Amino acid sequence: DGGITQSPKYLFRKEGQNVTLSCEQNLNHDAMYWYRQDPGQGLRLIYYSQIVNDFQKGDIAEGYSVSREKKESFPLTVTSAQKNPTAFYLCASSIAGAYNEQFFGPGTRLTVL
Amino acid sequence: AQSVTQLDSQVPVFEEAPVELRCNYSSSVSVYLFWYVQYPNQGLQLLLKYLSGSTLVKGINGFEAEFNKSQTSFHLRKPSVHISDTAEYFCAVTLKEDGGYNKLIFGAGTRLAVHP
Numbered sequence: 001d002g003g004i005t006q007s008p009k010y011l012f013r014k015e016g017q018n019v020t021l022s023c024e025q026n027l028n029h030d031a032m033y034w035y036r037q038d039p040g041q042g043l044r045l046i047y048y049s050q051i052v053n054d055f056q057k058g059d060i061a062e063g064y065s066v067s068r069e070k071k072e073s074f075p076l077t078v079t080s081a082q083k084n085p086t087a088f089y090l091c092a093s094s095i096a097g098a099y100n101e102q103f104f105g106p107g108t109r110l111t112v113l
Numbered sequence: 114a115q116s117v118t119q120l121d122s123q124v125p126v127f128e129e130a131p132v133e134l135r136c137n138y139s140s141s142v143s144v145y146l147f148w149y150v151q152y153p154n155q156g157l158q159l160l161l162k163y164l165s166g167s168t169l170v171k172g173i174n175g176f177e178a179e180f181n182k183s184q185t186s187f188h189l190r191k192p193s194v195h196i197s198d199t200a201e202y203f204c205a206v207t208l209k210e211d212g213g214y215n216k217l218i219f220g221a222g223t224r225l226a227v228h229p
Contacts, residue, residue, distance in 0.1 A: 004156075040122065042203060042219035043157075058216075090156055099145050099164050099207075102217060104156035 002027045004105035006091050011110045013085075021076045021108045023091030029103070030096045032074040036060060037088040037107075046089075049074055050096060078110065085112045115140045117206050119220035127228050128196055134189040134223045136204030146187040147205040147217070148178055157203065163187065174198070199227045 004025045013019045025032065031050045035043040045058030049068040063082025068074055074093075078085045088109050092102040120135040138144065145164050149157040161172025168180040178189045187204060204220040 006156075040221055042117075042221045043217075044219075045216065048216070092157075099162075101147070101159050101162065104149075104158070106156045107154070109154070 004091060004093055004103055006089075006105040006108050008108060009106065011108055013110070013112050015112055016080045018080060019078050019085075019110065021078065021089055021091075021110070023074045023076065023105060024072055025074075025091075025093045025103075025105075026072060027093055027103060028071070029093035030071070031094045032068070033092040033094075033102065034058075034064075034066065034074070034076045035090045035092065037090055043090065046076065085110060115144075115206055115218045117204055117218050117220035119202075119204055119223045121223050122221065123224045123226065125226045125228060126194055129193050131192050132190065132194050132198075132225065134202050134204075134225065136187045136189065136220060138185050138187065138204075138206045138218075140185070140206065144206045146178075146180060147207075148172065148176070148187070148189050149203045149205060150174075151201045151203065151222075153200075160189070160202070194225070194227050196227050196229060198225060200225060 007022045033048045034046040037043050044060050046064050047066040049055035055068050065077045090107045091105040094100045094102045116139045118137045126132045147162045148160040150160050151157045160176050161170045163170045163180045171177045176191050201222045201224050203222050205217040207217050
C-alpha cells in the first residue's frame with residue numbers, strides 16, 4: 001500500500017532536548033511538507049521541500065530544522081530553540097504543481113514536559 | 114495576503130439532518146480550493162477540490178461544495194449526515210501559479226458533531 005508513515009505516534013521529551021520526527025513516503029512524490037497543528041488554529045506550514053537536497057522555510061520555521069537527503073524521507077527536528085513545541089505535527093507529500101492534492105500522514109503528537 | 118475564514122468553529126447537528134459548513138477566502142487572484150476531513154488523532158483526508166469548470170463539486174462520502182467567485186466562498190454541504198461524519202473539517206486555498214508549489218492556506222477548522 002502506498003502512503004505516508006510518521007513515527008512515533010506519541011512522543012514525550014524534556015524541555016531543552018532536541019527531538020526528531022520521522023516522515024517517510026512511498027508515493028514517489030517530489031514535494032514534501034511539515035505542518036504544525038494547534039487547537040483552533042488550523043494547520044501552519046513549518047518547512048517544505050520540492051526536490052531532494054532543497055527545502056524552504058514556511059510560515060513558522062523558527063526553532064525547527066529539516067533535511068531532504070532522499071526523495072522518500074523528510075525528517076523534522078524540533079530544537080530547544082522552539083519556545084512552545086508541544087503540538088500535533090503532520091507531514092504531507094504531493095506531486096509538484098499547485099492543483100495537486102497533498103496526502104497527509106497520521107501525525108505525531110509531541111509533548112514537551 | 115491570502116486568508117481563509119471558516120465561519121463556524123463548531124456545528125452540532127442531528128443524524129439525517131442536512132448540514133452546511135461555511136468557508137470564505139480572500140484573494141485577488143484565481144485560486145484552487147480544497148476541503149479536507151480529519152478524524153480524531155489522524156491525518157487529513159481530501160474530501161473534494163475545485164480547480165476549474167463546474168462550480169458544484171462532488172466529493173467522497175456524499176459531500177459536495179459550491180464555488181461562488183463573487184462571494185469568494187466555498188461552502189461544504191451534505192443533505193443527510195451520519196454519526197460517522199463527526200470530525201473536523203478544514204477548508205484550504207492555494208494560488209494558481211504556473212510551476213509553483215501548492216502552498217495551502219488552511220482555515221481554523223469546523224468541528225462537526227452529529228448527534229443521534
